[in-house]
Amino acid sequence: MTTELTHFIGGEHVKGASGRFADIYNPATGEVQAKCPLANAAEVRAAVESARAAQPGWAAWNPQRRARVMMRFVGLLQRDMDKLAEALSREHGKTLPDARGDVQRGLEVAEFCIGAPHLLKGEYTEGAGPGIDMYSMRQPIGIAAGITPFNFPAMIPMWKFCPALVCGNAFILKPSERDPSVPLMLGELMLEAGAPPGILNVVNGDKEAVDALLDDPDIGAIGFVGSTPIARYVYSRGTANGKRVQCFGGAKNHMIVMPDADLEQAADALIGSAYGAAGERCMAISVAVPVGEATADALIEKLAPRVESLKIGPYTAGDDVDFGPLITAEAHARVKGLIDSGVAQGATLVVDGRDFSMQGYEGGNFIGGCLFDNVTKDMEIYRQEIFGPVLTTVRAQSYEEAIGLALDHEYGNGVAIYTRDGDTARDFASRINIGMVGINVPIPVPLAYHTFGGWKKSIFGDLNQHGPDAFRFYTRTKTITARWPSGVKEGADFSIPVME
Numbered sequence: 001m002t003t004e005l006t007h008f009i010g011g012e013h014v015k016g017a018s019g020r021f022a023d024i025y026n027p028a029t030g031e032v033q034a035k036c037p038l039a040n041a042a043e044v045r046a047a048v049e050s051a052r053a054a055q056p057g058w059a060a061w062n063p064q065r066r067a068r069v070m071m072r073f074v075g076l077l078q079r080d081m082d083k084l085a086e087a088l089s090r091e092h093g094k095t096l097p098d099a100r101g102d103v104q105r106g107l108e109v110a111e112f113c114i115g116a117p118h119l120l121k122g123e124y125t126e127g128a129g130p131g132i133d134m135y136s137m138r139q140p141i142g143i144a145a146g147i148t149p150f151n152f153p154a155m156i157p158m159w160k161f162c163p164a165l166v167c168g169n170a171f172i173l174k175p176s177e178r179d180p181s182v183p184l185m186l187g188e189l190m191l192e193a194g195a196p197p198g199i200l201n202v203v204n205g206d207k208e209a210v211d212a213l214l215d216d217p218d219i220g221a222i223g224f225v226g227s228t229p230i231a232r233y234v235y236s237r238g239t240a241n242g243k244r245v246q247c248f249g250g251a252k253n254h255m256i257v258m259p260d261a262d263l264e265q266a267a268d269a270l271i272g273s274a275y276g277a278a279g280e281r282c283m284a285i286s287v288a289v290p291v292g293e294a295t296a297d298a299l300i301e302k303l304a305p306r307v308e309s310l311k312i313g314p315y316t317a318g319d320d321v322d323f324g325p326l327i328t329a330e331a332h333a334r335v336k337g338l339i340d341s342g343v344a345q346g347a348t349l350v351v352d353g354r355d356f357s358m359q360g361y362e363g364g365n366f367i368g369g370c371l372f373d374n375v376t377k378d379m380e381i382y383r384q385e386i387f388g389p390v391l392t393t394v395r396a397q398s399y400e401e402a403i404g405l406a407l408d409h410e411y412g413n414g415v416a417i418y419t420r421d422g423d424t425a426r427d428f429a430s431r432i433n434i435g436m437v438g439i440n441v442p443i444p445v446p447l448a449y450h451t452f453g454g455w456k457k458s459i460f461g462d463l464n465q466h467g468p469d470a471f472r473f474y475t476r477t478k479t480i481t482a483r484w485p486s487g488v489k490e491g492a493d494f495s496i497p498v499m500e
């Protein structure tokens with residue numbers, strides 16, 4: 001019998017009432033393992049009502065008291081790390097060490113949020129004018145919502161709700177319908193940590209639930225992470241409804257390998273960053289750009305045997321598995337179709353993982369590591385985000401040609417350069433139009449106390465996620481100008497106040 005998952009509203013598990021469900025597959029076997037309820041507008045509204053009832057009391061807590069909830073939440077994540085990682089791997093398919101990393105990178109944002117009393121402190125000017133003091137304070141938006149993707153079912157929900165909650169908001173999380181079990185567990189843990197019921201609600205669903213969140217008049221802020229077309233849609237509908245919205249979209253991350261780079265290091269970095277989590281990461285490197293024919297030949301020679309010897313399997317096969325299956329059969333078909341298109345458009349498929357299969361797991365969404373050489377700018381495998389274990393190599397003849405590729409690509413999430421030359425690295429960091437840059441670092445995901453966000457079609461909105469930007473996004477600034485009677489002058493003043 002397949003498990004029927006629930007929503008988590010007002011501190012309780014609530015059965016789906018819409019009659020609509022999404023199948024949750026075991027990606028390693030293709031079998032349906034659970035059913036995810038898909039909320040209708042009335043169920044979303046129930047979560048909003050619950051948040052509305054709980055939020056004013058929560059916002060009235062002093063910031064230290066909310067920070068202590070976050071502190072206990074961190075402890076509970078550590079206590080349940082193995083349980084969370086197992087549930088995550090079971091639905092997502094990533095390896096257990098990678099699933100622990102997924103939880104850990106969310107936990108680190110919760111840790112950062114423990115500093116909320118400091119981060120929420122306002123500004124104060126004594127004597128801004130005669131007898132006048134001026135101060136600003138940060139107040140919560142009220143109710144915020146988060147819509148999150150399948151590929152980091154622990155980390156990204158926590159990037160959203162931890163800062164929102166500690167700022168005094170209530171939150172409605174709409175996680176991916178492909179792997180919602182960990183988000184539901186996070187809802188339970190936040191309750192156990194001491195957040196009042198209704199402060200963190202988890203509503204499962206698809207477009208219908210997302211639209212209800214985007215149109216709900218009581219929701220003031222929406223944070224989204226997912227593919228670029230949906231990011232654009234969520235941003236335009238949410239902002240048209242007057243909400244504060246930040247949306248993080250897709251990616252096509254290049255790694256430029258200069259002739260002076262340590263090629264062993266560069267090859268290892270490419271393997272980990274292109275094939276880890278089967279390439280289903282928005283910060284995966286999917287394009288290698290060696291500069292010069294000699295660099296390219298040497299790099300391909302180092303990469304090919306490494307790609308051929310990748311260990312692929314279900315997460316249950318042990319910690320030496322490099323990556324697991326893709327999330328769904330549709331994702332598998334899409335990635336395979338793109339690889340076929342690369343071959344048809346004339347790229348050289350140096351390592352072909354399309355026919356990978358494993359005894360006992362024939363129904364799974366596995367695909368072997370693929371390595372392309374001689375890829376050009378016009379090919380679909382270069383233009384599109386593949387989101388699979390596929391590394392494409394575009395040969396560049398000069399540094400200018402290499403940086404030009406990354407500058408011209410429509411996505412701007414992450415990028416890396418491998419070089420020993422400080423001048424080149426410095427020039428690259430300064431000129432590149434991409435949000436997160438690695439210098440001899442393949443996946444430059446900023447730590448919790450910095451902010452995460454891309455440029456170009458990888459972001460819609462202004463502020464980044466986590467770090468200080470998250471505290472700006474989930475609060476409104478109010479500025480008070482105060483003068484007490486002793487400083488008040490006689491008579492009305494009809495011109496705009498200015499300071500002499």
Ligand code: NAD
Nearest residue numbers: 148149150175176206207210226227230248249250251282
């Ligand atoms: P997705 O866009 O399919 O789904 C994301 C969320 O949107 C899910 O909660 C889903 O239920 C919802 N959704 C899907 N279709 C919708 C529709 N038509 N209307 C309203 N809501 C809809 O993305 P995904 O496949 O879950 O995740 C992979 C994508 O996320 C990749 O493109 C990846 O690059 C991107 N991603 C970006 C970042 C980042 O920070 N930039 C991080 C992780 C993932």
